Amino acid sequence: MKTDINHLGLVTKKFNEFFLVDLKNKENFRNSQRFLCKVKKSINFKDQLIYVGDEVVIQHIDTRTNRAVITSLKKRKNLLIRPSVANISNIYIMCSVEEPKLNLSQVNRFLISAESMGVEVSLVLTKCDLISDKRISFLLDKFTKWGYQAITLNFHKPDSFQNLLAELKQKNCSIFMGPSGVGKTTVLNMIIPGLKNNTAPVSNKIKRGKNTTRNVELFSLSSKSYIVDTPGFNMQTLNVDIRFLPNLYKEIYKQVMDEGIRCKFRNCLHMNDEGCNLNKSFERYSFYKEMIESSRSHYYQNLED
Numbered sequence: 001m002k003t004d005i006n007h008l009g010l011v012t013k014k015f016n017e018f019f020l021v022d023l024k025n026k027e028n029f030r031n032s033q034r035f036l037c038k039v040k041k042s043i044n045f046k047d048q049l050i051y052v053g054d055e056v057v058i059q060h061i062d063t064r065t066n067r068a069v070i071t072s073l074k075k076r077k078n079l080l081i082r083p084s085v086a087n088i089s090n091i092y093i094m095c096s097v098e099e100p101k102l103n104l105s106q107v108n109r110f111l112i113s114a115e116s117m118g119v120e121v122s123l124v125l126t127k128c129d130l131i132s133d134k135r136i137s138f139l140l141d142k143f144t145k146w147g148y149q150a151i152t153l154n155f156h157k158p159d160s161f162q163n164l165l166a167e168l169k170q171k172n173c174s175i176f177m178g179p180s181g182v183g184k185t186t187v188l189n190m191i192i193p194g195l196k197n198n199t200a201p202v203s204n205k206i207k208r209g210k211n212t213t214r215n216v217e218l219f220s221l222s223s224k225s226y227i228v229d230t231p232g233f234n235m236q237t238l239n240v241d242i243r244f245l246p247n248l249y250k251e252i253y254k255q256v257m258d259e260g261i262r263c264k265f266r267n268c269l270h271m272n273d274e275g276c277n278l279n280k281s282f283e284r285y286s287f288y289k290e291m292i293e294s295s296r297s298h299y300y301q302n303l304e305d
C-alpha cells in the first residue's frame with residue numbers, strides 16, 4: 001500500500017543519505033512503523049542537515065518495502081554538536097567509577113559542556129560494584145558539593161536500572177554521553193526489553209573502552225520518551241563563550257543568583273581578588289580557573305589567526 005498523506009516522523013538513525021524514521025502517530029500502520037527514507041530531491045532545506053532527533057514530515061509511504069520520503073523538517077528546539085543530535089531535553093553524563101578510572105577533570109569538562117546546552121544535566125556513576133560502599137559515599141558527597149545528585153548504577157543491582165528507567169520515562173528525549181567503555185549501551189540493554197546492542201569489555205592493559213558503539217541512535221521508551229545512545233568519546237576543547245562560563249558552575253551560579261553576591265565589575269570572571277566577592281573555596285574552583293585560562297588563550301589565538 002502506498003499513501004501520499006503527510007505523516008509526522010522522528011529521525012532515529014542516520015547513515016549516508018538515508019534516515020530511519022519512526023512514525024509519531026502509529027495507529028494507522030499497525031505493522032510497519034519505521035521507514036527507510038531519503039530526502040525529497042526538490043526540497044531545499046536552506047542547507048540545513050537533518051539529524052537524529054529531528055521531527056520530519058514524510059510522504060509516499062510504501063508499507064510493502066517500508067520506504068518513504070522526507071518532505072520537510074520541523075523547527076528544532078536545540079541542536080547538540082559532537083555528537084549531532086536534535087531536540088534533546090536531558091543530558092545524562094555517564095562515567096564509570098573504575099574501568100576506565102574516574103577522571104574528575106574529565107567529568108567536569110563533560111558536565112560544563114553539557115550545561116552550556118541549557119538543558120537539564122544529570123550525572124550517572126556506573127560500575128559501582130567495583131568499589132566499596134565507603135568510596136561510593138565519598139563520591140556522592142563530592143558530587144553533591146559540585147551541585148549534582150549523582151545516580152549510581154551497579155550491574156548486580158537491577159533495581160538501580162529500573163529507577164533510572166522510571167526517571168527517563170518522565171523526560172522527553174534524553175541522551176547518554178560519556179567516555180568509551182563506561183557502560184552506556186549496557187544500561188540501554190538492561191532497560192529496553194529485547195535490545196541486545198553490542199557492548200565490549202574494556203581493554204585489559206590500559207582499561208580503555210573500545211569504541212563499540214559507532215552510531216548515534218534513538219530508542220523509544222514509551223510513546224512520549226526517547227533515549228539516545230552515542231559513541232563514547234573524550235572531550236575535546238570546550239566551545240563555550242568565556243562570558244557564560246562562570247554561570248555554568250553551580251557553585252558560582254548559586255552565589256550570584258541565590259545569594260546575590262556582586263563583584264565590582266559586572267562581567268567579573270572571578271579570577272582576581274580585586275573587587276571580586278566570590279567565595280572561591282569550592283573544590284572545582286581550580287578546574288574553573290584552568291578553563292577560563294585556556295578559553296582566554298583560545299580566544300586570543302583566534303583573534304590572531
Ligand SMILES: Nc1nc2c(ncn2[C@@H]2O[C@H](COP(=O)(O)OP(=O)(O)OP(=O)(O)O)[C@@H](O)[C@H]2O)c(=O)[nH]1
Nearest residue numbers: 155181182183184185186199200201211212213232
Ligand atoms: N563491573 C561492571 N561492568 C560493567 C557495568 N556496566 C557495564 N559494564 C561492562 O563495561 C563494558 C563496556 O560497556 P559498554 O556498554 O559497551 O560501554 P559503552 O559506554 O557503551 O562504550 P562505547 O560504545 O565504546 O562508547 C562491558 O564489558 C560491560 O559488561 C557494571 O555496572 N559493572
Ligand SMILES: [Mg+2]
Nearest residue numbers: 184185212213
Ligand atoms: Mg556503546
Ligand SMILES: [Zn+2]
Nearest residue numbers: 263268270276
Ligand atoms: Zn568576581
